Amino acid sequence: MTHLVLGFAVVSAMGSAAAMTEDEKNNIELYERLAPGVVNITSTVLEHDFFFNVVPRQGAGSGSVIDSRGYILTNHHVIEDASKLEVTLADGKKYTARLIGSDPDTDIAVVKIDATRENLVVIPMGSSANLKVGQKAVAIGNPFGLGQTLTTGVISSIGRTLRSTTGRLVEDIIQTDASINPGNSGGPLIDSSGKMIGINTAIFSPTGANVGIGFAIPIDTAKRVVDELINKGYYAYPWMGISLMTLSADMAEALKLSVDSGVMVVEVVPRGPADRAGIRGGTSRAQIGNNIVVVGGDIIVKMNGKKVSDADTVIRDIRKFRPGDRIQFDVVRWDGSRKNITLILGEQPKSSR
Incomplete structure (x- = not known):
């Protein structure tokens, strides 16, 4: 009787191992490694x-x-x-x-x-540059210090935006349906080869429970900042020293400008990079409909030869550069004259971080 039971158990275990799919074997290998x-x-x-x-x-x-x-x-x-x-x-x-x-x-x-x-077991970094919706994603966490957890899913979307605690938008966020449970924030999102492609950061849930919408910071974003965090304690963002406002067609028409789109320079920080480059800020206020806008400053129409149409795009594109980089701006002065201005980016002041 005992022999038969043991024999059955052995056969069942062997059958179970043989029945594992390649995906299951991959999950186990990733977890153990x-x-x-x-x-x-x-x-x-x-x-x-x-x-x-x-x-x-x-x-x-x-x-x-x-x-x-x-x-x-x-x-x-x-x-x-x-x-x-x-x-x-x-x-x-x-x-x-x-x-x-x-x-x-x-x-x-x-x-x-x-x-x-x-x-120490080092988790290798991969790349998030060429991720595809539908590819496998594995989230590993250690929420309570009692042992690691693994959840699997796919990349549901790429190129999402998420607002950080500072209010700034973080771009190229990875969305996944791999469960990111409480305490898993900061853990790795891993591809099927065992490379880290993201850092699990948040879930979207109206109730606080996981509903299959999780977000991860792309690993390429982390690789961009991590060396400076280690060497300097902070990441040095580029800084222009100006505040901007999108120029709409209706606004341009109301102000009788020579251009119908671009980005208005509202304010220039004294002795900042834009001020040193010769960019001019607003000098007076004007009422357009129910809004009061600052006018009289330069209007940026091109950045590095590329036409610009809104302030958010300029700000996002500038953040891809480093302090010390040179930026070429084509601007239209309030009197209609045009100038090409070279701006050398500074480092964002600590008070603004």
């Missing part, structure tokens, strides 16, 4: 209660080991305002972590622990 590189991050934030007593509040997220020296990639919102950070590895070992650098605009942060190389 990469899950040890996904850590739990516990943050302690000091708050004040009604009586102004200091009360510690703890939050939890995930992170990915990206370097054998102990650097860990996670979300800015996982470590935001933390007075203490603790990292738990897959083997249960806990380490006090220190914040190396953080960029709220992209919701990316780097922390570091002092662990030996033998205790």
Whole structure:
């Protein structure tokens, strides 16, 4: 009797292994190889209660080991305002972590622990440049420090936008239906080859439960900022030192301008890059319908030879450059004259970060 039961069990196990699909085998291989590189991050934030007593509040997220020296990639919102950070590895070992650098605009942060190389499994970075809707996506998290979780799905959409905690729009966001559960923020989104293609950051849910709409910061965005976060503690964004407003056709007609589209320079920061380049800001106010607009400044019609039509596009395109880069602007002065101006981008002041 015992022999028959054991024999049945062996046959069943063998049958089960043989019945696994290639996709299931891939999931298992990815989990066993990469899950040890996904850590739990516990943050302690000091708050004040009604009586102004200091009360510690703890939050939890995930992170990915990206370097054998102990650097860990996670979300800015996982470590935001933390007075203490603790990292738990897959083997249960806990380490006090220190914040190396953080960029709220992209919701990316780097922390570091002092662990030996033998205790660290590095998750390799891939590329998010050529992702396709429908390709496999695997999310691994370590939400409670009790063990890693794996959820699978596909890339549902690419090129989405998400507003960061600073209010800025983060572009090229990856949307996936792989479940991103509470505590999985900061963990990796992985392709079928085992490369990290994103950092899981948020879910969309009217109830707080996962409804199959998750978002991840593309790994190419992280690769753009991570070296500066490690070396400088922050990411240096380019800065023009101007404020802009889109010039609509109706506005141009009301102001009797010589151009019907472009971007109006509303204000120029004294001694900033635009001021040094000779770009002029507004000098007076005018009422157009129910709106008061600042007029008299230059109107940008081209940037690096490309026609511009709205302020948001100019701002987004500028953020792709680096401080010190030169930008060519074709502007129309308020008197109708035209000028070509070279602007050398500065570094965004700390007070504006």
